[in-house]
Amino acid sequence: MDRLDHVDAAIQFLDALGIERAAFVGNSMGGQTSLRLATEHPGRISHLVTMGPPVGRMPSLFGAGDGPSEGLKVLIEAYRDASRENMRRLVEIMCYDKARFATPELCDARSQAALARPEHLANHVAGLPQGAPLPRWVDPALLPGITVPTLLIHGRDDRVVSFESSLFLLANIPDSRLVLLNRCGHWAMIEHAEEFNRLVIDFVRGNPSDD
Structure with missing residues (x-):
């Protein structure tokens, strides 16, 4: 059986609910899926928020380069x-x-x-x-084409995906900003829940997306 394509599943979900555009918030693999959606289906996303997403084929400056983290x-x-x-x-x-x-x-x-x-x-x-669990990775060459407002949140102490992945995204997505949280691992939305919720709400409200 073919492996599920997460982006196709997200589009099917939006269609089933009758939602044309939505803000996507994704942690880790969900962040990678949201990045793909922003590059492959830009008309279906209004805002992009990621927390600790891996980025394939990215040059490594700080993280280990000998395989999985x-x-x-x-x-x-x-x-x-x-x-x-x-x-x-x-x-x-x-x-x-x-x-x-x-x-x-x-x-x-x-x-x-x-x-x-x-x-x-x-x-x-x-x-x-x-390459499980991801059927496809976002193409880094397409990142500069992401035009929606983008918020990148990452824990400085993330031992699963180094924060340098969000630095790479910040350098390549034009309308992006990065919040790097100290004393925070891979679960920013859990370890800093109150601050995370405030950041996301203020970001979506304060950065209207072009229709």
Whole structure:
């Protein structure tokens, strides 16, 4: 079976709801999907907000250049074995403040949810040689063509996707701005929820998109 194209799924979802344009907010893989949507279907997006998106074929200045990051290696292992211990390691590497956010309850919940869908785990692992979980990456050459207002939010302590990916996006998307949060890992929207919500609301309200 063909792997799901996330952008096509997003367009189908908008069509089903009768929504012509929407603001897209995406963390990690969701940010990469939102970047693709902005380059492939610019008429369907009004604002773009990303948190820690990976950027394929990007020159690495600060992050390790020898393959997947520390966090991605832990994530892959958690998909291969979604035990509570592996999920604990994954949750801990996702956030900066482990004592506050990597609770036993959250680790248990994530492990149980993953183990409830063994076919999803198997599909992910089987697709790793082909670049899972992303069927396609955004073409960096298309980034300067993104014209919608863009807000980039990234944790300085992100161990999954280095903040240099957002620096790269900032340098290539014309109408973009970057908020780099200290004491923040890969989950900016969770670790700094109040500030994150305020930033996104003020950004959308204060930067009207051209119709």
